[in-house]
Amino acid sequence: MTIKEAIIKSLEDLDRLANSIEICDHILANNYYEFAGKTPPATVSAQLGDFIRNGDTRVKRIKQSNGAYSYYLTKNEQNIGIEILSGDTETQIVKPIKINKSKTYEERDLHKLLSSYLKNTDTYSKTIFHEQSNGKDNNQIWTHPDMVGIKFLNLQTKASQNFLKSINRVDTFKLSSYELKREINSDSELKKAFFQAVSNSSWANYGYLVAFEFSDSLNEEMARLNQSFGIGIIELNANPYQSKVLFPAVYRDLDFKTIDKLCKMNKEFEKFIEQTEKLMTASEKYVSGAEKELDEFCDSYFANDTEVENYCREKHIPTNEE
Incomplete structure (x- = not known):
């Protein structure tokens, strides 16, 4: 170690x-x-x-x-x-040092960084490949997000858990949607990515726009868009645990019609919803098994810092130390 x-x-x-x-x-x-x-x-x-x-x-x-x-x-x-x-x-947050980032890594190379950041917040996440959806319409990239996530309410006693489930099972979890970009450097790039996130997250409790780099000149416009539309903004870091929420997302009720539409369009999204439902409805005897099954279905994440460093080196993802 x-x-x-x-x-x-x-x-x-x-x-x-x-x-x-x-x-x-x-x-x-x-x-x-x-x-x-x-x-x-x-x-x-x-x-x-x-x-x-x-x-x-x-x-x-x-x-x-x-x-x-x-x-x-x-x-x-x-x-x-x-x-x-x-x-x-x-917790003392220090703004990561802005560096000249190589353009050799792919957007999807960042997914494992985001999944590791989310796992640290007890959120299960899964990449949704839009090219695997039914049909060949390129506009489907505006229909479902790059990644989805779910976080369960962690109550400490069985009595409170069963009580909440008997009242309203929807209150026991929160679903999130993530639109992921490598970098956003201009006002036009920000607006395009932001409204893609708005479109892709209409079904979820929380919607987020995530990027590896935001231009500092966009802070005021990001604040305005966040206040108007409630989409949160996350700045991803090469050390995923130093990633941070620049602007929080606003809670919304789930849109079950759109969830149903996405399930019909994309088998991975449908499987994600199935695994989620399986864990929520599992009896006490089978909860650990259902939780393990969901974890194995979702995206992988880093076990330690050495894995992070090796991955960034392999994928040519620039770090603050470079």
Whole structure:
């Protein structure tokens, strides 16, 4: 493991708030990383600080009453008492350095970056290939999105889960639509991509436009379009965990007629809806199996930072370090 991977693994094992000393002790006890220097705690503390400064969404920290920081994984947030997290929780986001990006990677090479970012937020995502839909109409790219996602409401008790399902099953999940672009550098490119996202997401609870690079000159227009139409905007990063929501999406009710139309048009979308329904209606005995089946059907995602780095190198996706 790298030092970053060792910290992530330790926080996952601990599944609680932990300071840098506790994390370091866990790394040493499990031989996750071999420290070269004589001060492993300082190395771990410095790396934890880098997670926060670089806006890595996998790791969060809170300030304790004694002024020291404790850290935890974002995906473990539900397992940590809400009264603990109601304190001084902070994540410091730093704008990624804009660099000259190579034009050699393909738009679909970015899908795995987005699926990894979404997986870190407990969202299952699936690429929908419009060329596999029924018919040969090129305008179908305005009908369904590049990727779809679903996030389930994570209630902690069986009583509350069953109670919500008995009232309104639709409230137990949220469906999202993602229109993905390599880069958007002009006002005309932004409007075309944005209204493609509007068209493609009419069926979903949330619609997003995602790009690897947005020109800084478009911030004002993105804010206006977001306020007018409710489509969220995500800036994707070569380190997917440093991706960020520039503008949040506005919630809408599901359009079941359009969902039905998309199911008829595209078998992968229909399968995604089927897998979702299967998990929602599974009895307690079969939930874990249905969850595993959905996870295997959805897009793959990175297991660690080394995989991310190797993938970006292989696909010629530029990183902030270049």
